[in-house]
């Protein structure tokens with residue numbers, strides 16, 4: 388690690404949780420060691436250590452914004468909590484300079500019995516502001532949170548969005564040196580998220596150091612100076628955002644499996660089924676999931692996807708311009724009068740490159756009866772050398788509009804091999820560069 392000073396310095400940080408196999412083991416751990424000691428026997432443990440974080444070192448400099456990315460359970464929240472001091476490390480050290488404002492677990496800093504107003508004063512005081520300082524900022528805090536009359540109601544009556552609005556507003560108005568945000572923004576509505584991100588930009592300009600956990604690779608690339616990638620409690624990469632996003636995307640795709648793997652997805656609600664049940668994740672070549680329970684039926688469900696190359700065989704790599712077929716097997720639970728299918732192609736960092744529905748493409752499809760059916764999207768891979776991620780949807784036209792009943796956010800991916808003497812990126816506009824000749828007028832000086 389470099390010897391540069393940091394506003395946040397983390398060195399050799401580890402956190403182990405004690406995990407009990409059963410509630411009984413927890414009770415045994417409470418009682419038995421004392422008993423064994425009384426009996427003169429050597430104590431033994433009834434738990435095992437689970438390492439949520441292992442040997443993490445990183446620095447965040449003044450005015451720097453660092454984004455932390457990783458799959459669920461990779462240790463992101465644990466890292467943030469250790470940095471904020473709400474958890475104690477099992478090994479290593481954390482040093483943070485200045486006032487730290489944190490948005491950790493939703494509303495974790497609020498007392499639910501107190502009103503919003505009382506919580507503002509309580510929170511800001513805990514962050515070191517005097518009563519006079521809080522009074523001077525109070526109106527601005529309330530204006531930014533924009534939760535109306537709720538400010539005088541107990542926080543336990545707030546929606547999760549309101550809690551985030553107030554918590555974020557307090558955090559940004561206490562004049563922090565360090566802002567730590569754990570995915571909290573994803574709870575707010577889009578307009579509020581934008582307002583927060585604009586404020587984050589302003590804080591960056593003011594030299595606040597920011598540590599941000601995000602699942603959005605776009606937010607990482609757009610707002611962070613550096614990315615930190617955690618995988619199963621270990622820091623596997625600390626570097627430029629695009630490289631971190633690429634490594635994360637590669638791992639994600641590798642772990643989800645090769646072509647034809649279906650990830651779990653929620654069928655979307657639709658009449659006549661009252662409440663849909665989640666589908667089961669199944670690799671393409673294993674048995675399909677059992678149909679949803681009778682009382683919680685979905686209209687239809689995509690159960691298998693395969694990506695086929697120009698020869699009709701499963702393919703993971705294509706040449707630019709090849710024809711690609713995306714085969715999907717559908718389980719239809721209820722008759723569908725006007726079926727409709729959607730397809731979306733994205734980059735590995737989640738940017739939608741193209742999407743379409745059969746309705747947009749004016750493909751009139753016959754009604755579907757209950758049972759299994761197989762369909763194919765035929766597409767041309769008119770793309771540059773890169774990796775592409777597919778999402779699929781299926782549903783029906785109701786009142787002239789596409790109502791999606793099931794979506795697979797990840798329905799597979801494919802690589803288009805880079806061609807010699809071509810550009811890079813996503814599009815393949817088949818460029819040529821021509822010398823079109825000098826204009827006669829210019830040549831004669833007008």
Ligand SMILES: Nc1ncnc2c1ncn2[C@@H]1O[C@H](COP(=O)(O)OP(=O)(O)OP(=O)(O)O)[C@@H](O)[C@H]1O
Pocket residue numbers: 404405406437438439457458459460461462463464465466
């Ligand atoms: N109190 C606890 N006792 C035991 N294990 C825990 C405890 N808190 C967290 N863990 C485990 O530690 C690991 C890391 O959890 P953490 O919440 O830090 O991950 P994360 O990357 O923030 O996940 P997510 O993206 O889902 O929020 C997980 O496997 C989690 O189950």
